[in-house]
Amino acid sequence: MQIDPSWGVSFKIALHMLFLCIGIAWACSELAAWLR
16 A cells, blocks of 8 residues: 655644644643733
8 A cells, every 4th residue: 555755744834733723732832821
């Protein structure tokens, strides 16, 4: 079974974007809790 290399690259990019969004959301919640 041959996997298209471009598919793997796009998958890695999507995974990084997902973790980035989670990290930003966590930082915002921490900041909101600290400002409260």
